[in-house]
Amino acid sequence: METKRGSLLALLPFVVFLVLFIGTGVVTGDFYKIPVVVAILIAAVIALAMNRKESLAKKVDIFCKGAGHPNIMLMVIIFLLAGAFSEVTKGMGAVESTVNMALSILPQNLLIAGLFVIGCFISLSMGTSMGTIVALGPIGVGISGETDIPLALSMAAVVGGAMFGDNLSFISDTTIAAVRTQNTKMKDKFKTNFFIVLPAAIITIAILVFLTMGVETNITRHSFEWTKTLPYLAVLITALAGVNVMVVLTGGIAFAGVIGLLNGSYDWLSLLQKIGDGVSGMQELAMLAILIGGTVEIIKNNGGIDYLLHVVTRKIKGKKGAEFGIAGLVSLADLSTANNTISIIITGPLAKSIAEKHNIDPRKSASLLDIFSSCWQGLIPYGAQLLAAAGLASISPVSIIQYSFYPILIGISGVVAILIEGRGQARA
Template identity: 50%
Template sequence: MKRRGWALLPFIVFIVLFAGVGIISGDFYGMPALVAFVAALFVGMLQNRKLTFDEKLSIIAKGAGDVNIITMILIFIVAGAFSGVVTAAGGVDSTVNFGLSVMPPQFMVPGLFVIGCFISLSMGTSMGTITALAPIALGVSQQTGFPLAICIGAVVCGAMFGDNLSMISDTTIAAVRTQGCEMKDKFKQNFFIVLPAAVVTVILFFIQTLGMSYNSQASYDYNFVQVIPYLVVLIGALIGFNVFLVLISGIILSMIVGVAYGEFTLLESFTAIGDGMTGLFEISIISLIVACIVSLIKENGGINLIIDTIKKRTKGKRGAEFGIALLVLLVDLCTANNTVAIVMAGPIAKEIGDEFGVEPKRVASLLDIFASVGQGLIPYGAQLLTAAALVGLTPLNIIPNLYYPALMAVCAILFIIFRPQNFTPKGKKEEEKEIQEELAERIKL
């Protein structure tokens, strides 16, 4: 297979279209990602005249029909259904108010971060968490006198915690399915990397607000029963139950709770489920299109070109891990979407991981972490733009208070540098070297 740089043209077309329109217009969401990806796919279909159009269709069909891609899309849809119905059942409001009701006023800002962590961990979406908590952060700022930029910064930090870690987050699903590892294994790997960052973030927010005046007389109403579906899904996923069964159980439980407390009728619950599914349709279609593009790029030698380039500049597993981290971070900076970045970089990262013997759960963690690092800090990302718009600030007002994404990057880098590598499987490069050495020994004999 010829390894030519032009095989990467579809990726280049996407980045030029998406990032170029964003830079020119000042709106990085002016060009829908799906439109840019479809254009990139058609460019890929025009390449390689040695293959007929039907042969190219066969190649992209195999890519889109990969078991990991199909599984990922099904999980997206079911996770969206759960998110839609549990929100309609009052789960978000009760969870937020429960956390705020038990939080002393002087710990309110660190509390917003902790509550954001739990909400995002339960919901699996940073955008949903920010939408739910941003108005609360505004109210906390007004009632206590804490600076609004600090309060909303704590919310964004908490939102990125679960976006990176949640079992039902689209980023986690994409990272796990592209690497072929178990969610619970990736969670454990990820959790111990980001836990120090979360702890230090709590301490920094506490120190930052220490001595500030506060005055809170607000009361928060909640129903703990409405929180139970979140707990069931979270605990079930951590134990290691099948993700489909866990999510379906959460959906059924949310329907029962919502109907029992009059939040909706049985018929209306199906509407909420449908609305939740619709929210993840775009990323599902994007995942299919990206799988098609990657299959064409791989056929034309582009994936091997990337791997060979990294191999020339990489020494051992640590170098490979830094290469994976940099790859997904750069893609996220270009796409301003961490899920899309993981879907795009995932297959390449898989090849690199296999080549250098990096464990799949380790690759999945690095993909998710560094995509979230980029997404949590870029001022043109949906998270910061939404948070700023909801409270009347600018992204630049919030960025100085985004401790968690920056600390997450520090912890992940230290993890790569200092974590023992002796127990990871051997990569292709090492296996080939051992085979060559063994053959040389036999020849001598």
């Protein structure tokens, strides 16, 4: 498959966005100096102003196509449901009771490591990193509030656990996209992928235990009402059962609302108000996802994505070089799109061509697509995962990166799997 050279200039909107959002934060020390929505909105305007060969009406149509992509719309709906679930459970005391229960059961030096492991199981069963972050984020915030553990560390543990399942779950969009584009079987890809990232998960647990062993805690053992923990338990059980994330979150909202009504935390009007507050709190994230989707589609139409593909593939030599090419290809796409599913969909066909040309096992190419897209998705401060975690904790997404051990380690594991011939390719 030949790739078009594309256009470097087409990437200008993305460069402007990075300069405004990240550059301004680095210079001023305040990453909220320019709201991220304003930064991407400016980038979108620049993208629409480019390519004078096409009419504004046509470019707007292209923008709306990208903004309304099914993956983007699903993300928006999950954002809104997530916000409602978080607010309703918080209002009826579920967070406080769940935190108190966790603090009563877990040894103090295993709180954060335990949070990561729970996140791994939830995300593996739920198939979505966003649903996992929403379910566990408030617990991470509560644990930090009751201890001297940095809030950014707690949220990084939550994000790390969420990315574990996002990369491996049989019902994850990213996994499905990787398997379909590489024409391999889901169970075979899972085996290959699992053995590559397992060391990363084990090392992450060890690091989290080590970091929290010496942390001073000021935990007071509080009593808790187990009935208030039921919404989270219900979410965990339904997630482990593989129920669709939208059903999980909708059911969680309803369940928490009923308990709140029964214990007097809410009346009907206050419950509806809480749901509205939760949805409103996620409107910025929803708008950000829509604007990024539209802007990326314009960049793609103007040749920006083709340029990235050309740069990555023009000097590929040998099998290992081809595997690094696939890794670099999906990495650049994810950095550009801030969406690991879309990045796999965009680069998957070219990755398949590279894999066939260089005799790369499709299980390996599918795993590389999924691993490296998930690696960067768990690290970029403008990605949905870090933005959601930061929003729940009211901190900067950049502050979480310093503790993002698992996303970094799966990237390293992926590199090692490429360098060590034959490793990471489990027999079907």
